[in-house]
Amino acid sequence: MIDITDLFLKYDNRIIFNQLNLKIKAGEIIVVCGQSGSGKSSFLNCVAGVIPEIIKADISGKINKSCDISMVIQNPHNSSFGDNVVEELAFYFENKGMKPDDIFDIIYPLAEEYKIHKLLLKDLNKISAGQKQRTSIVSCLSQNNKIVIMDEPFTLLDNFGKSELIKFIKKLKQEGAAIIISEHNISYIEDLFDKLIYFNGKTEIYDRTSFKTNKENLEKKIRTKNFSINGGKQYSSRDTSLNISNLSYKINGQILFDNVNLEIHKSNIIGLTGENGSGKTTLLKMFAGMSNGYKGKIKKDKKICYIDQDPDKLIYAETVENEINFENKYSKKNATDIMNKLGIEHLKDRNPLDLSVGEKHRVSLAAGLINEPDILLIDEPAAGLDKENLERYFSVIEDYAEIRGKTVITALTDYELAERYCSRIYKIENKKIMLA
Amino acid sequence: MSAKFSNDKFFIFKSIIVIAASIAVSFIGNLYILVGILVALSAIYKVAGLSFKIFLADVRIILFIFILSLIFLIFFKYINIRELIIISLRMAALLSIFSLFIRTTHINNLINFMRKFCGQRIVFALCASLKFLPLLANEMKDIYYIQKNRGVKLRFKNFINGSYFLSLIIPFIIVSLKIIGNLILTAHIKKLDFSKKRSSIYESGKLKNLALEVKETL
Numbered sequence: 001m002i003d004i005t006d007l008f009l010k011y012d013n014r015i016i017f018n019q020l021n022l023k024i025k026a027g028e029i030i031v032v033c034g035q036s037g038s039g040k041s042s043f044l045n046c047v048a049g050v051i052p053e054i055i056k057a058d059i060s061g062k063i064n065k066s067c068d069i070s071m072v073i074q075n076p077h078n079s080s081f082g083d084n085v086v087e088e089l090a091f092y093f094e095n096k097g098m099k100p101d102d103i104f105d106i107i108y109p110l111a112e113e114y115k116i117h118k119l120l121l122k123d124l125n126k127i128s129a130g131q132k133q134r135t136s137i138v139s140c141l142s143q144n145n146k147i148v149i150m151d152e153p154f155t156l157l158d159n160f161g162k163s164e165l166i167k168f169i170k171k172l173k174q175e176g177a178a179i180i181i182s183e184h185n186i187s188y189i190e191d192l193f194d195k196l197i198y199f200n201g202k203t204e205i206y207d208r209t210s211f212k213t214n215k216e217n218l219e220k221k222i223r224t225k226n227f228s229i230n231g232g233k234q235y236s237s238r239d240t241s242l243n244i245s246n247l248s249y250k251i252n253g254q255i256l257f258d259n260v261n262l263e264i265h266k267s268n269i270i271g272l273t274g275e276n277g278s279g280k281t282t283l284l285k286m287f288a289g290m291s292n293g294y295k296g297k298i299k300k301d302k303k304i305c306y307i308d309q310d311p312d313k314l315i316y317a318e319t320v321e322n323e324i325n326f327e328n329k330y331s332k333k334n335a336t337d338i339m340n341k342l343g344i345e346h347l348k349d350r351n352p353l354d355l356s357v358g359e360k361h362r363v364s365l366a367a368g369l370i371n372e373p374d375i376l377l378i379d380e381p382a383a384g385l386d387k388e389n390l391e392r393y394f395s396v397i398e399d400y401a402e403i404r405g406k407t408v409i410t411a412l413t414d415y416e417l418a419e420r421y422c423s424r425i426y427k428i429e430n431k432k433i434m435l436a
Numbered sequence: 437m438s439a440k441f442s443n444d445k446f447f448i449f450k451s452i453i454v455i456a457a458s459i460a461v462s463f464i465g466n467l468y469i470l471v472g473i474l475v476a477l478s479a480i481y482k483v484a485g486l487s488f489k490i491f492l493a494d495v496r497i498i499l500f501i502f503i504l505s506l507i508f509l510i511f512f513k514y515i516n517i518r519e520l521i522i523i524s525l526r527m528a529a530l531l532s533i534f535s536l537f538i539r540t541t542h543i544n545n546l547i548n549f550m551r552k553f554c555g556q557r558i559v560f561a562l563c564a565s566l567k568f569l570p571l572l573a574n575e576m577k578d579i580y581y582i583q584k585n586r587g588v589k590l591r592f593k594n595f596i597n598g599s600y601f602l603s604l605i606i607p608f609i610i611v612s613l614k615i616i617g618n619l620i621l622t623a624h625i626k627k628l629d630f631s632k633k634r635s636s637i638y639e640s641g642k643l644k645n646l647a648l649e650v651k652e653t654l
Binding site: 048049050053054069070071073075077078079080081086087090091092093094095096097098099100101103104105108120121125139285288289290304305306307308310312313314315316326329353367368371 | 563571574575577578579581582583585586587588602603604605606607610611614615618619620621622623624625626627628630633634635636637638639640641642643646647650
């Protein structure tokens with residue numbers, strides 16, 4: 001269905017891949033892995049025709065496709081023309097001039113199956129990132145094209161979303177679709193894929209047999225089912241860092257939190273988990289003072305720092321060093337120490353905007369840590385981070401909680417990560433927050 | 437929402453009304469008539485299912501311009517206060533007319549209408565810019581709080597200092613570019629450039645029934 005011959009791609013004088021040859025047959029699943037910034041999304045964009053049609057780059061070689069393509073793009077935020085979920089789902093079919101009732105007949109059953117049918121008339125700006133991701137997936141699948149490309153589709157999904165997506169992928173495979181998925185964590189599709197492409201300066205292609213032979217080596221770089229769960233370190237501090245009493249919050253007329261009470265102690269890494277749309281990010285934003293209008297009391301330590309899923313919202317300086325030690329406000333030694341711990345010391349003179357997503361995430365964490373906040377709030381730290389960067393990221397957070405005695409609260413849809421790194425896990429369910 | 441269940445003819449009629457009202461407002465110099473128009477516009481917002489809070493948010497920028505102009509006026513005695521109030525009210529009325537138009541216009545109507553007169557590139561640019569501004573407004577709020585939380589002192593007096601200004605403007609530009617990139621990508625993969633006449637999901641009887649059910653449940 002897809003025949004790639006001698007594909008060459010070069011960006012900003014950097015060769016992303018060279019002489020890439022690949023044949024993808026009907027019913028095959030291809031997984032694309034590699035470090036952040038290694039060229040996974042570029043490869044998907046080449047196959048989708050976005051490069052060179054939309055994004056200009058130095059490209060040569062041939063990609064022959066036998067049919068149309070559907071695609072789930074990496075960032076579900078800010079990528080929709082519709083105002084609400086139904087407009088977003090219908091957009092493709094409206095562009096094709098399909099009859100309105102026929103459009104409804106296509107999108108509604110899929111939306112129902114993926115449990116977003118109750119969100120159909122909801123404003124896209126008022127649903128969670130995970131719900132947007134589900135919308136994006138339903139939109140892609142409803143197009144019923146035989147080539148499906150998905151760029152990190154599992155990242156923001158809760159357990160239900162993940163298991164449903166796996167079912168959809170299996171169904172597509174049975175129906176003879178060619179599927180290309182880019183992922184840092186292949187554990188969800190480890191038993192399903194036919195070929196694995198690993199980008200890391202050079203391109204390595206594995207089939208099932210060669211994957212099994214090289215699995216031990218690959219597991220050092222990719223998250224598989226064997227991503228061991230050690231359990232987060234336990235700390236003994238009884239000093240309260242954050243206390244919520246009788247917290248209630250309504251959004252768009254619906255109750256999100258109802259009379260919630262919670263006490264969080266210092267020297268802890270708290271994992272906030274829950275279904276998509278349960279209110280994880282909203283709660284973090286309430287703690288950070290970014291979301292008001294709630295009833296009840298939030299008593300907290302004074303110095304708070306919020307780190308967003310998107311590091312670009314924080315970056316503004318000319319060099320990494322200036323970004324971390326902005327306005328030379330902090331001691332140079334502190335800045336160097338943090339950079340060393342996060343493995344970004346060698347990048348100190350680089351412009352942070354030129355870095356890969358994983359590197360930007362670490363710069364953004366360093367910029368947050370230098371101010372030594374009493375409470376560090378991190379929204380979905382795993383988004384876009386490969387295994388190596390993820391481990392480094394969390395080891396710094398662990399030290400910050402343990403050695404400095406500070407509190408880290410992180411919103412995580414990936415429960416496996418919460419189990420591995422958090423000292424306490426809270427689940428948001430039925431408008432309450434409870435210990436998981 | 438109900439305002440979005442509309443057809444092409446209604447869209448053309450609405451566009452003519454908006455253009456005519458905007459021209460009329462631009463020539464009105466009476467303070468009381470302008471206040472009356474603003475009151476009427478806030479009532480139209482309500483009829484269109486938009487709250488008074490949204491109306492206030494839409495004209496908020498005019499209040500900011502008014503205060504700045506007032507400071508300017510106090511220092512330089514350039515125009516008189518009555519004139520300033522009239523200009524501000526006129527701008528508020530124009531802004532809310534356009535805001536109301538955008539908020540109650542389904543992008544389909546706009547695309548179909550524009551396709552009759554303009555090329556694909558212009559249609560795309562217009563649609564992207566209409567989507568771009570509200571998306572950016574959401575992100576701007578986040579950027580402000582993220583910088584404030586990390587310790588950048590975002591006080592009004594500090595805006596004279598370039599770096600504090602940069603801490604907002606650079607992420608703002610980068611996020612803007614990302615939004616544009618994402619919109620272009622979406623337009624490409626969802627075939628916005630398809631040559632056929634677009635349909636509208638709001639013409640689906642089944643969706644209208646669903647909307648009614650949701651309304652009854654609420």
